[in-house]
Amino acid sequence: MTPPSIPLTRKPFEEQIVSQCAGCGCGCGYVLYKAQGKPVDLYGHPADPKGMGSLCSKGITLLQEVVQNPLRLLGFYLWQGQELLNISQEQAKELIREHLRGKVAIILDRHLSSLEEYLLARQLGDVFVDAPVLGYNPSEVFFNQWQNYMLIIGWEAEPVFSEVMSMRYLVDAVERSAHLVCVSSRYATLCAKAKRQVLLNPIKQLSFMNSLLEPEHTDPLVVELKKAMHLVKTLLLVGTDLLASPFRNQVLNILYRLKRRFGVDYSFVGDLMPLPAKELRDLVDSIDDYDSFVFFGNPLVQLPQEIRERIKEKFSVHFTLFPNLTSQYSTLVVGSANFSERDFIAYRNSFGRVYFCPQAI
Template sequence: MSTQLVPSLCPYCAVGCGYYLVVEKGKAIGVEYMTDHPACEGALCPKGNAVLEVLNHEERLQYPLKRAGDEFVRISWEEALDLAANGLARNIKKHGPESLGFLASSRCNNEENYLMQKLARFLGSPHVDNCARLCHSPTVVGLGAVLGTGAMTNNLIDLQNSKCIFAIGTNFTEAHPIVSRWAQKAKDNGATVIVADPRITSTSWMADLHLRINPGSDIDLLRGMMKVIVDEGLADKKFIDERNEGFEELLANLSDFSLEKAAELTGIPAGQIVKAAR
């Protein structure tokens, strides 16, 4: 039987790197790099390169299992769906639809998550959640307020055009290694990389300025930098006037905040805060 190359996407993070699975007799036996993929350009991080270890792992769940005593036994998909449907119906009848909860997943695509919430609404449950709410709820609120949507508004490749990259609350060289390739391209083109992280990480290794802030002082650092930008007249007034709301409220918030206070709270010398802001 001939070997096939099946295009696929790495499931481990949101970068969405592409590769080909080498399939023989219905089993993936290798990985080939997708050199024309726009995000990864044929590169894969260690997680992506190890995808076959998960795909072919002996403990990977491939079919429904039902507990029988201290063990699990294989059942058909039809039996599994009947068990799930009967369990939902039983609880609705006994406790009402609000007793049901549905947990969607960022491992699913948009259409699958949409169907999950449609199922919850159809059955009358208001309880729909997603595993990403814990880690992404602050970013959704922040991005929604600032950029109008709770997701990034630029494509990944555009990072290489940056003149300054400010990384705070992220260790992207480990969490999203392929992102670091585009950040490094920007750095090679002359961009300044600033990293705010209490720890020394692989992301901080590429930084021109590493601000080792006290844990939990991220907002204090940002306020200190904004204070410098406002006091030194570094803000883009035209951009603010045309595209921003709430700037007067920000000025009021910063009015009783000092650079010295920011330095005290963050543990970062005032001069480094000024350098980062400029």
């Protein structure tokens, strides 16, 4: 995309830069206005077919506020006992050369690790992610096509929590007379927009979704949905939290059978790893097999205290924007560049898309 011919801001600026936000899988285009090298204003790009000129509050914060946040971590830091010492880049490199050896585990984050980091990590050691790993197409339908379906079933899916701007296309679908059904354990945004709400715990959700595949069923809603799936174009939105649950295999089995029986299309919604990697639960079971670790983001918040203490006994490098729990258990802490501060290739999302996000700051 090229910069708008007429500036969108009324603030004084010296430079306007066009890029894409990697804050979630939507990859919305934006225009950043800068003066003296610093952001002064930010707009969604009006020609972007995904964001359609808008940016969500998460994207605005990641793009504009992270840069100037006083808590932002810059530089290189080494733990010595209870003291965190500021060291030089050369000292950090020497520590890494000396101690990052043997069998290495690399845990990647959604916002800090680009496709380049992923490819480098695969050469260095075993790659882990703090999200479900899917070995096939994570979505048959890109989110800006959701509005073309007449029946949409959301199964424990909350786009507004993860892929924020995609929610507007569900609203468009409802305004076009689509029948939106929300099967969920909580009444949230999707349920508020849906014409029918089925509020059940996860075990009862499995029973309800299985009932759509049974030849005979007397529940009026089940009968209605089965007829509709035979007659109209149907989309099933599946929350990735279900893939991180003990019910993962049952969920995938139901999805497979619904697709074969009714020809439904599907989209997973939420944080998802579409490329080969291992999940954090695999690291828990094999923590003693590794000699050193590399962390991006804050993955240790999802691991038990016992595992964190065992990691602390070994050498680890932590790349982060802000000091967090993972920083407390890492040997060397490195202030990382945000996706907007370098050329960034976003690859980890439930839509299976790859975005090139040129450096903007």
